[in-house]
Amino acid sequence: MQLTLWTYEGPPHVGAMRVATALRGVHYVLHAPQGDTYADLLFTMIERRPERPPVTYTTFQARDLGGDTAQLFKDAVKQAYDRFQPQAMLVGASCTAELIQDDPGGLAAALDLPIPVIPLELPAYQRKENWGAAETFYQLVRTLVVKPQASRVRGAVPRCNVLGPTALGFRHRDDLREITQLLQQLGIEINVVAPWQATPADLARLADADFNVVLYPEVAQTAAAWLRRQLGQPSTTIIPIGARATQDFIEEVSTLAGLGTGDGAERHAVRVRDLAAGLSRSPWYARSVDSNYLTGKRVFIFGDATHAIAAARVATEEFGFELVGLGSYSREFGRELRAAAAHYGLEALITDDYLEVEAAISAATPELVLGTQMERHMAKRLGVPCAVISAPVHVQDFPARHAPQMGFEGANVLFDTWVHPLMMGLEEHLLGMFRGDFEFHADALPSHLGHAARPVSMASRDAPMHEATEAATGEPTGEAMDAAIAVQTAPIAAPRPIEVPPQDAPWSADAEQELRKIPFFVRAKARRNTEAYARSRQLPLITLETLYDAKAHFSR
Amino acid sequence: MSPVIPIQVEHGCQDAPVLRERGQREVFCGLTGIIWLHRKMQDAFFLVVGSRTCAHLIQSAAGVMIFAEPRFATAILDERDLAGLADAQDELDRVVHRLLERRPDIRLLFLVGSCPSEVIKLDLSRAAARLSQRHAPQVRVLSYSGSGIETSFTQGEDACLAALVPTLPDLPTLPTPPASATGQDAAPELLIVGALADVVEDQFRRQFEALGLTQVRFFPPRHTGALPPVGPRTRFLLAQPFLGDTARALEARGARHIPAPFPLGAEGSAAWLTAGAAALGLSAERTAPLIAPWRQRAERALAVHRQRLAGQRIFFFPDSQLEIPLARFLSRELGLQLVEVGTPYLHRGHLAEELALLPSGTQLSEGQDVERQLDRCRAARPDLVVCGLGLANPLEAEGFTTKWSIELVFTPIHGFDQAADLAALFTRPLDRRQRLAA
Numbered sequence: 001m002q003l004t005l006w007t008y009e010g011p012p013h014v015g016a017m018r019v020a021t022a023l024r025g026v027h028y029v030l031h032a033p034q035g036d037t038y039a040d041l042l043f044t045m046i047e048r049r050p051e052r053p054p055v056t057y058t059t060f061q062a063r064d065l066g067g068d069t070a071q072l073f074k075d076a077v078k079q080a081y082d083r084f085q086p087q088a089m090l091v092g093a094s095c096t097a098e099l100i101q102d103d104p105g106g107l108a109a110a111l112d113l114p115i116p117v118i119p120l121e122l123p124a125y126q127r128k129e130n131w132g133a134a135e136t137f138y139q140l141v142r143t144l145v146v147k148p149q150a151s152r153v154r155g156a157v158p159r160c161n162v163l164g165p166t167a168l169g170f171r172h173r174d175d176l177r178e179i180t181q182l183l184q185q186l187g188i189e190i191n192v193v194a195p196w197q198a199t200p201a202d203l204a205r206l207a208d209a210d211f212n213v214v215l216y217p218e219v220a221q222t223a224a225a226w227l228r229r230q231l232g233q234p235s236t237t238i239i240p241i242g243a244r245a246t247q248d249f250i251e252e253v254s255t256l257a258g259l260g261t262g263d264g265a266e267r268h269a270v271r272v273r274d275l276a277a278g279l280s281r282s283p284w285y286a287r288s289v290d291s292n293y294l295t296g297k298r299v300f301i302f303g304d305a306t307h308a309i310a311a312a313r314v315a316t317e318e319f320g321f322e323l324v325g326l327g328s329y330s331r332e333f334g335r336e337l338r339a340a341a342a343h344y345g346l347e348a349l350i351t352d353d354y355l356e357v358e359a360a361i362s363a364a365t366p367e368l369v370l371g372t373q374m375e376r377h378m379a380k381r382l383g384v385p386c387a388v389i390s391a392p393v394h395v396q397d398f399p400a401r402h403a404p405q406m407g408f409e410g411a412n413v414l415f416d417t418w419v420h421p422l423m424m425g426l427e428e429h430l431l432g433m434f435r436g437d438f439e440f441h442a443d444a445l446p447s448h449l450g451h452a453a454r455p456v457s458m459a460s461r462d463a464p465m466h467e468a469t470e471a472a473t474g475e476p477t478g479e480a481m482d483a484a485i486a487v488q489t490a491p492i493a494a495p496r497p498i499e500v501p502p503q504d505a506p507w508s509a510d511a512e513q514e515l516r517k518i519p520f521f522v523r524a525k526a527r528r529n530t531e532a533y534a535r536s537r538q539l540p541l542i543t544l545e546t547l548y549d550a551k552a553h554f555s556r
Numbered sequence: 557m558s559p560v561i562p563i564q565v566e567h568g569c570q571d572a573p574v575l576r577e578r579g580q581r582e583v584f585c586g587l588t589g590i591i592w593l594h595r596k597m598q599d600a601f602f603l604v605v606g607s608r609t610c611a612h613l614i615q616s617a618a619g620v621m622i623f624a625e626p627r628f629a630t631a632i633l634d635e636r637d638l639a640g641l642a643d644a645q646d647e648l649d650r651v652v653h654r655l656l657e658r659r660p661d662i663r664l665l666f667l668v669g670s671c672p673s674e675v676i677k678l679d680l681s682r683a684a685a686r687l688s689q690r691h692a693p694q695v696r697v698l699s700y701s702g703s704g705i706e707t708s709f710t711q712g713e714d715a716c717l718a719a720l721v722p723t724l725p726d727l728p729t730l731p732t733p734p735a736s737a738t739g740q741d742a743a744p745e746l747l748i749v750g751a752l753a754d755v756v757e758d759q760f761r762r763q764f765e766a767l768g769l770t771q772v773r774f775f776p777p778r779h780t781g782a783l784p785p786v787g788p789r790t791r792f793l794l795a796q797p798f799l800g801d802t803a804r805a806l807e808a809r810g811a812r813h814i815p816a817p818f819p820l821g822a823e824g825s826a827a828w829l830t831a832g833a834a835a836l837g838l839s840a841e842r843t844a845p846l847i848a849p850w851r852q853r854a855e856r857a858l859a860v861h862r863q864r865l866a867g868q869r870i871f872f873f874p875d876s877q878l879e880i881p882l883a884r885f886l887s888r889e890l891g892l893q894l895v896e897v898g899t900p901y902l903h904r905g906h907l908a909e910e911l912a913l914l915p916s917g918t919q920l921s922e923g924q925d926v927e928r929q930l931d932r933c934r935a936a937r938p939d940l941v942v943c944g945l946g947l948a949n950p951l952e953a954e955g956f957t958t959k960w961s962i963e964l965v966f967t968p969i970h971g972f973d974q975a976a977d978l979a980a981l982f983t984r985p986l987d988r989r990q991r992l993a994a
Contacts, residue, residue: 125634
């Protein structure tokens with residue numbers, strides 16, 4: 001058993017639902033107990049879909065377990081077919097139905113429906129949501145793709161499929177608009193987009209393309225690999241998040257499409273240049289002088305593998321931040337993550353335990369956290385600015401406005417979104433110079449965020465240790481800011497990180513006083529560095545001099 | 557569907573035929589009860605023993621609350637637990653031990669059963685007994701099932717409270733005086749059963765005090781250190797209609813149920829308070845003059861909503877078992893017409909008083925086949941549909957006006973001074989539709 005409060009991913013059948021709901025003309029019959037219909041709310045409320053997901057649940061109850069749950073399932077399949085007349089059907093089990101072993105695939109096959117019926121084997125006690133989505137999409141593609149008799153001959157215009165966008169995907173709607181537009185502007189025709197609004201008939205036509213664009217490897221990589229093996233279709237590997245990655249992506253698709261060589265090469269190069277110049281504001285914004293103060297801001301990144309790795313590149317190469325942590329809950333992409341983290345001289349954090357992530361964030365003392373909905377709340381507890389880059393997300397991250405992450409417009413959105421929570425340059429300067437202002441003080445939130453109240457500040461980090469311990473034993477106030485306190489009051493068991501080792505030297509009163517003059521967004525790091533310095537020199541007491549010695553030592 | 561139903565109150569719906577349906581049910585499971593119960597009992601912790609689906613459900617339902625140091629979690633079963641490689645009881649001990657180590661402020665721990673734990677027959681009651689012994693006296697450990705196969709939505713609260721009843725202290729028996737003419741026991745005490753919003757609880761307490769009744773306690777209490785005693789002198793009033801098992805458990809302790817309609821709306825609240833007072837020996841003649849001004853104030857507040865709602869046709873999908881009392885309030889006090897009143901489960905005993913007040917000829921349904929019920933709803937074209945969030949937006953997109961039902965469980969709606977707030981929950985969607993159409 002694993003003690004869990006927050007799960008980064010749902011069970012695998014939710015992934016299957018995301019694919020079924022994205023498609024058209026496909027119905028999913030799920031063997032599941034009463035109550036599992038809660039998943040409909042993810043689509044109708046969080047994504048605000050105006051129709052019910054195409055899912056029929058058997059919703060068996062305890063009294064059915066004594067009887068024939070297999071018959072119940074067969075009836076549900078039959079009724080769903082009669083009512084919805086889908087072109088293809090998915091059948092599978094949720095975690096509870098997996099235990100009663102009714103074999104949905106065999107039962108549905110026995111009905112002999114005149115449409116393809118695809119059984120899904122989704123081990124709910126080993127795998128999670130994204131794996132479920134990938135497996136479902138792969139099974140659909142495998143079953144429905146019609147292999148051509150002869151190998152495909154390239155036409156005059158290059159054609160590609162776009163794979164990966166699903167229901168309940170983080171910004172999938174707008175990424176898709178952005179990338180399909182980009183491909184069309186490059187002169188590439190789009191054959192099929194899937195699973196987003198594709199029908200089984202569309203999936204049958206997948207072979208009629210020169211290559212595949214994989215937008216979300218978490219969902220489409222398995223299917224794309226199969227298409228490569230079976231049909232010889234290559235697929236893209238670069239994720240177009242950020243201005244530079246978008247340029248690289250353009251280069252990659254141009255190569256796959258056979259543009260950029262031969263007699264059209266010159267024209268193509270001009271077109272690409274114009275595209276970038278016309279649409280890409282983010283590089284100039286990042287170069288302009290008021291972004292100077294962003295240099296070296298410490299950023300911690302966590303999310304699904306695709307978004308985390310892409311964000312790391314944008315943060316470091318495009319915005320000039322310093323990466324102090326990189327992690328993901330996508331175990332399937334552990335190798336890619338470790339490679340990416342190594343590139344920045346870091347060790348990747350691969351975990352789905354949110355407390356581990358919280359401990360890593362407080363240990364890294366970042367000035368900005370880029371993460372999921374979950375990190376948003378950790379960051380709030382720790383008093384660190386935060387922006388969301390990846391699922392899981394809540395209703396506010398399915399916005400009404402066009403808000404892609406991908407392509408040149410996506411890069412523009414990233415710049416605005418990531419810089420917004422940080423304190424503006426002028427305010428930051430003035431805070432460094434004048435402290436103790438009744439309105440603008442070190443523990444206040446950035447004033448452009450419009451909060452008059454004190455944030456959940458780092459103040460408790462600066463309380464002498466005995467005060468902090470007292471604070472920790474009280475009723476959690478939601479203001480537990482230092483890792484030790486946050487973790488002590490966290491409602492879940494995990495090895496408690498030892499925040500302040502006992503051998504640490506005590507702080508003299510005047511050193512404590514001086515520390516508080518450092519603006520809060522870098523104060524935690526200053527404290528940590530000073531303590532590390534004192535430890536390395538085995539000093540009995542941290543004095544004012546120690547503080548400045550440490551400062552000099554670390555600014556080398 | 558039906559045209560205008562002539563209201564013949566004297567018949568009511570006690571013997572009305574109920575449409576019983578089986579099929580796909582679009583309801584929550586009992587685990588969702590945790591979301592309000594953990595707020596009511598502030599020193600209790602709820603540990604679900606289940607799968608990733610259970611954890612996902614709670615975090616989806618709890619929305620944003622999950623981050624504010626909540627008092628619930630899930631022990632997710634993995635393969636080793638299913639294959640019997642790990643002894644489930646040992647695993648549970650380990651998890652609970654670590655949990656209590658981190659959260660020394662917990663006084664009461666509920667092990668909450670789920671579909672997976674019920675199907676593999678994990679004995680949580682035994683685990684609770686063992687852990688209680690181990691962690692006594694600091695922590696008491698109880699268990700109940702919130703699984704979808706056994707409970708729907710608000711039945712989770714019923715299961716939780718029923719598990720708590722055996723631990724209530726005994727109400728001391730008084731030396732019985734020679735049997736009085738009425739055959740009444742000595743000094744009965746009143747217990748109000750069902751989790752109520754704090755503001756509502758305080759209002760009821762004040763109102764019973766104004767009637768001269770100070771021996772009134774509430775269950776569940778806000779703090780598990782203050783569990784109300786129970787015994788043969790206990791008379792209990794249900795504040796919520798979904799508490800069948802809890803009532804049975806209280807009766808097993810000798811307590812007696814007071815039949816009454818539920819305290820929704822001016823009429824319901826008055827009848828409920830009157831019944832409670834009568835059980836403690838206060839005649840209606842004595843209480844009526846005290847209750848009248850509260851009732852009149854509520855009726856004044858309802859008048860404006862009645863103008864807006866009278867004549868509107870309303871359709872209830874099953875959700876929380878609050879449907880029948882709500883339908884009674886909406887039809888009698890606000891003049892709505894009831895197209896269909898669906899409920900996940902109909903407890904005829906506890907709802908007898910409510911059924912008697914419903915307009916006769918009301919179409920009642922118990923259980924659900926959601927596709928067929930949607931067909932009926934579409935055919936009837938009601939003005940307002942009360943349904944869960946899985947159906948609300950899709951129905952809105954089809955041109956229906958909906959009131960999402962979960963809000964009725966998460967809002968203070970009981971008592972005189974919430975009657976107008978309750979009515980406003982139904983006027984708001986209609987009002988909004990009008991504003992946006994203008």
